[in-house]
Structures are given as structure tokens and as C-alpha cells.
Amino acid sequence: MTGADGRPPWWTPGLGERDALLALAATPGPLPATVATRLAEGREPSSLLRAHSPEPAAVAAQLDTLGLRLLVPGDEDWPFVASPSDPPCAWLFVAGPAPPQAAASVAVVGGRRASPLRRAAARSIGAGLARAGWCVVSGGAVGVDAAAHAGALDAGGTTVVVLGCGLDVPYPRANIGLFARVRASGGTLASEHPPGGQPRAANFLPRNRLIAALSAAVVVVEAAEDSGSLSTARAAGSRGAGRVLVLPGAPWDPGAAGCNQLIRDGATLVRSLTDILEELGATVTGAPPNGAPVNGAPADGAPAAWPGLDGPARAVLTALIDGQLLTPGRLATVTGLPPATLDGALLDLELTGLIRRTTAGVQAIRLPAAQTAGPRGPPWADSPSEADAQGGSPRPRSLGVADRLSQDA
Amino acid sequence: MLARLATAALVGLTAHPVGVEVDIGRGLPAVTVVGLGGTAVLEARDRLRAAFGNTGYEWPDRRITVSLPPADLPKQGSGFDLPIAIGLLAAAGSVPPTALEGLWAIGELGLGGDVRAVKGVLPAALAARRAGARLLVVPQANLVEAALVPGLPVAGAASLGQVGEWLVGRADLGRPGPPPDPPIPPAEDLADIRGQHQARRALEIAAAGAHNLLFTGPPGAGKTMLARRLPGLLPPLEQDEALEVTQVFSAAGLLGPDAGLIRVRPFRAPHHAISVAGLVGGGQVPRPGEVSLANHGVLFLDELPEFSRAACEALRQPLEEGEVTVSRAMTSVRFPASFALIAAANPCPCGHLGDSRFACRCSLYDLHRYASRLSGPLLDRIDLYVQAERLTADELTRAPDAEPTAGVRARVLAARALQRSRQGAENGRLSSADVAVHCQVTSPARRILMAAVDRLGLSARGFHRALRVARTVADLAGSDRIEEHHVKEALSLRHLPIIGDREAELV
Numbered sequence: 001m002t003g004a005d006g007r008p009p010w011w012t013p014g015l016g017e018r019d020a021l022l023a024l025a026a027t028p029g030p031l032p033a034t035v036a037t038r039l040a041e042g043r044e045p046s047s048l049l050r051a052h053s054p055e056p057a058a059v060a061a062q063l064d065t066l067g068l069r070l071l072v073p074g075d076e077d078w079p080f081v082a083s084p085s086d087p088p089c090a091w092l093f094v095a096g097p098a099p100p101q102a103a104a105s106v107a108v109v110g111g112r113r114a115s116p117l118r119r120a121a122a123r124s125i126g127a128g129l130a131r132a133g134w135c136v137v138s139g140g141a142v143g144v145d146a147a148a149h150a151g152a153l154d155a156g157g158t159t160v161v162v163l164g165c166g167l168d169v170p171y172p173r174a175n176i177g178l179f180a181r182v183r184a185s186g187g188t189l190a191s192e193h194p195p196g197g198q199p200r201a202a203n204f205l206p207r208n209r210l211i212a213a214l215s216a217a218v219v220v221v222e223a224a225e226d227s228g229s230l231s232t233a234r235a236a237g238s239r240g241a242g243r244v245l246v247l248p249g250a251p252w253d254p255g256a257a258g259c260n261q262l263i264r265d266g267a268t269l270v271r272s273l274t275d276i277l278e279e280l281g282a283t284v285t286g287a288p289p290n291g292a293p294v295n296g297a298p299a300d301g302a303p304a305a306w307p308g309l310d311g312p313a314r315a316v317l318t319a320l321i322d323g324q325l326l327t328p329g330r331l332a333t334v335t336g337l338p339p340a341t342l343d344g345a346l347l348d349l350e351l352t353g354l355i356r357r358t359t360a361g362v363q364a365i366r367l368p369a370a371q372t373a374g375p376r377g378p379p380w381a382d383s384p385s386e387a388d389a390q391g392g393s394p395r396p397r398s399l400g401v402a403d404r405l406s407q408d409a
Numbered sequence: 410m411l412a413r414l415a416t417a418a419l420v421g422l423t424a425h426p427v428g429v430e431v432d433i434g435r436g437l438p439a440v441t442v443v444g445l446g447g448t449a450v451l452e453a454r455d456r457l458r459a460a461f462g463n464t465g466y467e468w469p470d471r472r473i474t475v476s477l478p479p480a481d482l483p484k485q486g487s488g489f490d491l492p493i494a495i496g497l498l499a500a501a502g503s504v505p506p507t508a509l510e511g512l513w514a515i516g517e518l519g520l521g522g523d524v525r526a527v528k529g530v531l532p533a534a535l536a537a538r539r540a541g542a543r544l545l546v547v548p549q550a551n552l553v554e555a556a557l558v559p560g561l562p563v564a565g566a567a568s569l570g571q572v573g574e575w576l577v578g579r580a581d582l583g584r585p586g587p588p589p590d591p592p593i594p595p596a597e598d599l600a601d602i603r604g605q606h607q608a609r610r611a612l613e614i615a616a617a618g619a620h621n622l623l624f625t626g627p628p629g630a631g632k633t634m635l636a637r638r639l640p641g642l643l644p645p646l647e648q649d650e651a652l653e654v655t656q657v658f659s660a661a662g663l664l665g666p667d668a669g670l671i672r673v674r675p676f677r678a679p680h681h682a683i684s685v686a687g688l689v690g691g692g693q694v695p696r697p698g699e700v701s702l703a704n705h706g707v708l709f710l711d712e713l714p715e716f717s718r719a720a721c722e723a724l725r726q727p728l729e730e731g732e733v734t735v736s737r738a739m740t741s742v743r744f745p746a747s748f749a750l751i752a753a754a755n756p757c758p759c760g761h762l763g764d765s766r767f768a769c770r771c772s773l774y775d776l777h778r779y780a781s782r783l784s785g786p787l788l789d790r791i792d793l794y795v796q797a798e799r800l801t802a803d804e805l806t807r808a809p810d811a812e813p814t815a816g817v818r819a820r821v822l823a824a825r826a827l828q829r830s831r832q833g834a835e836n837g838r839l840s841s842a843d844v845a846v847h848c849q850v851t852s853p854a855r856r857i858l859m860a861a862v863d864r865l866g867l868s869a870r871g872f873h874r875a876l877r878v879a880r881t882v883a884d885l886a887g888s889d890r891i892e893e894h895h896v897k898e899a900l901s902l903r904h905l906p907i908i909g910d911r912e913a914e915l916v
Contacts, residue, residue: 328607329798332606340894344894344897346901347897350865358908359762359796359905359906360763
């Protein structure tokens with residue numbers, strides 16, 4: 001039996017708003033973002049229920065079984081500002097604690113097929129942000145998303161993974177281990193999709209909006225043309241509050257096409273973790289070692305500053321500096337090295353862990369430590385020296401969340 | 410009256426001597442063939458009767474019994490027609506029985522009395538020589554093939570009539586002419602391939618050390634073209650090798666009419682849809698498969714991941730033992746299968762991974778799955794891994810002239826001579842124990858290998874592979890010791906992952 005207005009059979013006039021939202025959130029069919037827009041227009045939640053909407057008690061029981069919670073506006077730990085004109089979502093399913101307020105989080109975004117160098121950058125930025133006390137927000141995809149989470153977790157931080165499917169849907173399969181790690185270290189999995197919701201392409205643009213809304217700033221590590229990371233950055237920009245911090249790239253680097261476009265459109269160019277932390281308002285204290293720029297000036301990446309590399313190795317690494325994948329034959333053309341010399345240089349670079357060879361070709365995975373930066377690694381390298389720095393070597397101390405909040409006040 | 414002569418039955422590659430006894434006795438007109446003859450053997454009765462009629466011979470309307478001893482050996486094929494016909498002519502009394510002393514014959518009869526080519530003539534000729542045959546009569550079209558066996562008198566028959574006339578001494582059979590001209594060298598020369606330095610070099614190493622090789626590269630990179638150049642780099646076939654190759658082709662029925670000794674190393678490129686039986690041999694009457702046709706030559710498996718898992722598994726025995734055993738309910742036969750394996754694979758399911766002009770459309774999941782299809786026991790037997798690349802038109806025109814096959818082959822032959830004098834086998838066939846003895850490296854070279862184990866995740870198997878390849882590289886350079894740069898070159902030809910470890914760690 002179906003009630004009036006297509007209401008479900010269990011509907012009664014005395015239904016509370018939270019129960020109505022619970023049923024609505026678990027209703028399969030409409031895109032949560034569409035429902036959120038309707039609600040923002042002033043529609044009653046119960047008027048949007050459908051004949052097949054599940055009973056609130058059943059939904060609550062299911063969430064309990066799965067260890068999930070539903071957050072709705074008005075909840076104490078609702079992470080978004082109360083009743084904005086354009087709400088990022090109408091509800092949020094979470095596994096773990098509620099995501100922190102946007103002011104305490106930074107999103108790190110980029111593509112699934114970002115080059116190893118950019119993934120390494122994401123990892124290192126994730127770690128740096130975590131050490132500085134920020135919560136890292138990102139999607140759950142392989143590539144930059146996974147690298148950012150892994151970096152933050154390595155540094156002992158917490159992260160928020162925003163998914164485009166139900167929280168009980170293991171997607172992508174490859175990241176199940178990472179998700180478990182996120183939960184184990186006190187992080188959160190969040191999604192506006194009910195349990196069992198499948199990862200459809202249409203889910204991901206609203207998901208990106210959610211990532212932007214959950215963070216004070218979006219760091220774009222990689223963005224190809226027309227990519228999802230670009231949409232996240234634009235969502236942050238359009239909300240007005242979020243900062244968009246972008247790693248630049250060479251004009252011919254496909255992984256930087258979106259990045260460079262964002263910079264041209266007015267986003268902030270960042271070259272290093274220091275740049276990012278500065279932009280985020282943390283005060284850098286302590287003198288940089290040897291008076292050199294802290295943790296990365298542009299010169300750090302210049303080939304001339306790579307000690308310990310011989311000429312051929314330097315030529316090879318220079319050819320690979322944009323992170324692109326080059327076949328040995330193309331490398332021979334670009335560097336002009338004779339084949340035997342090139343083979344030797346490739347093997348040397350591989351053994352020092354700077355490049356990686358696959359059947360597809362050669363790619364840089366790390367840049368060598370630069371002379372000007374003293375013992376520290378290059379701007380993005382997640383090098384051991386960075387980890388040592390935690391243990392008391394001269395290094396600017398970044399402020400934690402508590403310090404920063406008290407400063408803001 | 411009884412007539413006796415001999416023929417041969419093919420079992421696998423070897424022919425077994427088989428007697429042919431024909432008796433014409435009293436009784437109701439009938440023909441009985443005893444001695445485990447297959448369908449084609451039993452059908453000989455009908456072919457013979459028609460051939461006799463059409464040649465103008467009278468068919469003996471009496472009780473004819475044909476026995477093919479040994480009675481417990483199954484016999485297949487149509488090669489028994491001619492010896493039975495000769496036996497009939499003799500038993501009917503039109504031929505003196507002494508004419509059949511030490512006579513061997515093999516051949517199929519047409520209804521018009523013509524003698525048709527059969528397969529397995531070369532193995533039969535070898536069996537005849539072993540048995541001390543006085544003369545082997547074969548179909549005229551197989552005469553050149555039969556004449557390959559030195560020391561065995563052979564004659565070619567074109568028709569039943571000719572054979573009948575010869576038996577009574579009124580005509581002669583065809584006699585073998587002078588041996589055919591030496592073969593022309595293969596037209597495929599390494600000079601045709603510009604650029605592709607690493608792939609050319611890998612071919613040279615593969616030829617020198619008998620290493621198996623896998624080319625990875627996008628469609629159009631020239632993987633097939635490269636593989637076709639390998640036979641030309643290998644040393645010329647020795648006489649006994651050539652005979653073995655020809656024997657396999659004869660048993661498979663692939664020798665053309667008037668084909669002489671095969672002197673060029675075979676190059677076999679079976680399609681990836683091939684069945685296991687087609688690849689390693691089989692069938693109710695076991696026939697040699699592609700691995701045996703590639704014996705002493707090159708087996709090229711294009712699109713390796715598309716071959717069925719069963720087919721790849723079946724390659725294990727031939728790759729390890731150089732021969733293959735086909736077991737059937739009635740028989741178990743061994744075929745030689747000692748070949749150089751060259752395989753080719755696209756880098757990814759769509760073929761464009763690493764291609765600068767087309768974006769690869771495969772997901773990481775696709776790549777992982779593809780990589781797992783490639784892995785397995787087959788890869789364990791491949792020492793060399795090379796990326797073939799598609800060159801741009803500009804790179805093609807700018808590439809310097811490539812070294813022709815002749816120059817490379819000279820180095821290959823020298824390196825093979827070194828290996829023979831040192832260890833009596835090619836480096837690619839060295840066991841782990843032999844590697845420890847013959848592949849001593851200098852200490853800087855060892856340091857590089859250990860670093861590769863540490864940092865590049867080189868496995869124990871990969872370590873041995875690198876040592877074997879480095880040994881060949883050193884042999885090509887005429888160096889007794891394996892130096893640092895030899896090891897470096899070997900490591901640059903190692904098995905690379907389809908995607909990097911870091912993805913494996915981050916995904």
C-alpha cells in the first residue's frame with residue numbers, strides 16, 4: 001500500500017525531521033546532491049520521500065551493524081558551517097569520528113595516473129601537513145589520493161577519505177588496506193551515499209565539491225586538462241573561502257596542464273611545503289640552515305646542483321624532470337648519449353633509487369638531494385633526511401592546530 | 410604363393426621396419442589384411458584393386474592374405490599401398506621372388522595406378538639403411554628426400570605400371586640426380602632494422618648464448634621483424650641437425666615435392682589460438698607440433714599473453730629438456746624440440762603503455778591482470794627482456810645505417826666457440842650449479858649485482874639469469890672475466906615490472 005504523494009507505507013504525520021532525513025539518505029535512486037539542492041530550496045524532507053524509502057528504524061539498525069553514523073545539519077559534530085545558502089551536502093555518512101571543521105583540514109588532490117614524481121610530492125606534502133597538525137582530506141582513489149593519505153599516516157596524522165560510493169563498498173579494491181589504516185589511526189571515511197551505493201561516474205563531481213567544502217585549502221598536486229582535481233579546485237575557488245594552492249609544471253607536462261591553468265586563473269603557486277605552510281598561515285620560526293632558503297628554493301631542482309651524479313646520469317635525469325615516461329630509445333634521442341653509456345647511466349640512477357624502469361619506459365621517482373639545501377632533500381622528496389629533521393636537527397617548527405587556532409583568535 | 414618385402418611404419422619421428430607378406434592361396438576371392446593396420450591401411454584393398462585394373466593387370470580372384478609383421482605394432486597411413494602391390498605382383502607369379510630380396514618400398518597408389526607422395530619418407534629411408542636394405546623404392550616426388558640418406562640406394566616410382574615393368578626387367582625406375590644447390594642465405598638481414606639498438610643487441614646476445622628472449626612493445630614497433638632476423642644470426646645447421654630438421658618436416662608431411670635437405674634454420678610463428686596438441690605435438694597418431702618443427706631453429710610466439718595457459722605450460726618440458734613426449738593410449742613418442750624461443754607482447758592490453766603518441770587507456774587493475782597473465786613458468790625460462798620501440802619517421806631517417814647480419818654473426822660464432830671450449834654448452838643452457846662454476850665475476854661486478862638484489866628487487870632466479878647473460882656479453886667481447894660493464898648490460902636486459910613497485914605499495 002502506498003500513501004498519498006508517493007509516500008512510503010510506514011509514513012505517519014508525526015515523523016521527526018531526523019528520521020525523515022535518515023530514510024531519505026538511505027533511499028536508493030536520486031543523487032544525494034540533487035536532494036540536497038531541493039532541501040536547500042526549502043522543501044520538507046518528508047515530502048521528498050518515495051514509496052520505496054526504507055523505514056528509519058531499519059536504516060538505523062543497518063548503520064549500527066556496519067558501524068556507520070549519519071551526520072545531519074544541526075548535529076553537534078556537523079563539519080560544515082550552519083545553513084549556508086549552497087550546502088555541500090544534506091547529510092554525511094561517516095565511519096569513525098566526524099571530520100574536523102574545514103578550518104583544520106587541507107585537501108590534497110591529483111589524478112590516479114599522476115607521474116611518480118608528483119605522487120612522491122603528494123606523499124611528502126601529506127606528511128608535512130600532518131606534522132604541522134593539519135588533517136589531510138582527499139578522495140579514495142589510487143595515485144595522488146592514496147599517496148597523500150599514506151604520507152599523512154606515515155607522519156602520524158589523521159586523514160579524511162571522501163568516497164563516491166557507499167562506505168561499505170570496497171572501491172577501489174586496491175585501497176582497502178589504506179582505508180583500514182586510515183580508520184586505525186583515528187581518521188574518517190565519509191560519503192553522502194548510503195551503504196551499498198555503487199561508485200558511478202556521476203557521483204564524483206559532487207564528491208569533489210565535498211572535499212573542497214571539508215578543507216580550508218586545496219593543494220593541487222596534479223591536474224590534467226578536464227580532470228577531477230581541477231573540479232575540486234574550482235569548487236574550492238567558487239566557495240570563496242577555500243584557498244587553492246597549486247604545484248606548477250612545464251607547459252608540455254600533461255599532468256600540469258590543469259595546474260598551470262589554475263595558476264593563470266588566479267590560484268596561488270606553491271613550490272614547496274614551506275610555501276604551503278606559509279600560505280596556510282603558520283608562522284615559520286628558526287633560522288634556515290646556512291641561510292639557504294627553507295626546504296626548497298627553485299634552484300634546488302636545477303641540474304647543476306646535483307652532486308654525486310656524473311654527466312650522463314645528470315643528462316638522463318634532466319630529460320626526465322617533468323615526470324614523464326620515456327622509453328630508453330627516446331631517452332637516447334633526447335640526451336644524445338651512446339647506447340652503452342645510456343644503459344650504464346640508467347642502471348646507476350636505478351641503483352640510487354632516483355628513477356624507475358618498467359616495461360613502459362623510464363620515469364624519475366625522486367630527485368637527488370641538492371647541495372644548496374644542505375642535508376635536506378629536494379622540495380618534494382620524502383627523503384630520510386626529512387624524517388631525521390623531526391629528531392631535532394635545525395628545522396623550522398610548524399605550529400599545531402591548537403596554536404594556530406589560538407593565534408587566529 | 411608367398412612374396413616378402415619390407416617397408417616402414419612411422420611412430421613419432423622414427424620409422425620402424427615392417428615386413429610385408431603377401432600370400433595368394435586357394436579359397437573364396439577375398440583380401441584380408443592382418444597386423445593392426447589403421448583405416449588407411451585397410452582401405453589399401455580398394456585402391457589396389459582399382460589401380461591394378463586401370464594399369465591393365467589382372468586382379469587375382471583368389472584368397473589374398475596380407476600380413477604386416479610385427480603384428481603388435483599399430484600401422485597408419487597410405488604408404489603401405491606400394492609394397493603390398495609389389496608383393497601381389499610377385500605372389501601372382503609375374504615376378505621372380507629373388508627380385509624382392511632386400512627390397513624396401515613405400516608409397517600410396519592412386520586409382521589410376523599413379524604413385525603418390527607420402528610423409529615420413531626420410532625416416533623410412535633411415536630405417537631402411539639401418540636394416541641394410543638393398544634398395545628403397547619411393548614415390549618419384551619423394552626421391553630427393555629419400556636420397557638424403559647417404560649409402561642407401563633409392564629409386565623413384567611414378568606409376569604402378571612402371572614398377573611392374575621394372576620388376577620384370579623391362580624398364581628402370583627414376584634414379585636420384587646430383588644433390589641440389591646449397592641454399593641461398595635468408596633474405597632477412599639485420600641491416601634492414603634502423604634504430605632499436607637495444608633490441609638488436611639483445612638478438613645478438615640471444616644468438617650467442619642460446620638465451621630465450623621476450624620483446625615488449627607497442628604494435629608496429631617491429632617485434633616480428635626483429636624476431637625474423639634471429640635464424641640468420643645462428644650458426645649454420647650441422648649435417649646431423651639438418652637431417653633431424655628435415656626428418657621432422659617429413660614426418661609432419663610439410664616437405665614439398667622434390668624438397669631436399671633443409672639447410673636453413675626453421676622459423677615457426679604459430680598463431681596464438683593454437684591448441685596444445687598443435688604446439689607440442691599430439692593427435693591420435695602423434696604428429697610433431699610447432700615446437701618440434703622449430704627444432705634447431707626459432708619458435709616465435711607473438712602476442713604471448715594471448716596463448717592459452719595450457720599451451721604455455723606445455724612449453725615447459727621442451728624448454729627444459731629439448732624434446733617433448735607425447736603420450737597416447739597406444740603409444741608414447743618423443744619428438745626433438747630444441748629451439749630458441751622468442752616471444753613478443755604488447756606492453757598492456759591496449760598496447761599503448763609508454764607510447765608517446767597514443768594515450769594508454771588501461772586501468773591499473775587491467776595492468777595488474779595483464780602482468781599476471783604474463784607471469785609463470787614460461788617467464789622463468791626467458792633470460793632476456795627488451796622493449797621494442799616505435800620510432801618516429803624523423804628518428805628512422807636520422808638513425809645511422811645498421812650493422813648487417815654478417816658482422817654480428819661473426820661475433821656470435823666466436824662467442825659460441827668460446828662457450829663450447831669452456832663448458833661444452835651454450836650459456837643459456839647452464840644449470841645453476843654450472844653458473845657458479847663458469848660465471849665468476851670480478852668484485853666490482855659482484856657489488857653491482859648485490860646492489861641490484863638489494864635495490865631493484867632482483868630475485869635469486871633473476872640473479873642467475875643476469876649472470877648467464879653477463880657471461881654471454883663477456884664472451885661476445887672475447888673477455889675471460891665478467892667485468893662491471895658486462896653485468897650492467899645484462900641488468901639492463903632484465904625482466905622489468907609492467908608497473909612500478911611504488912604503485913603496488915600505494916594502490
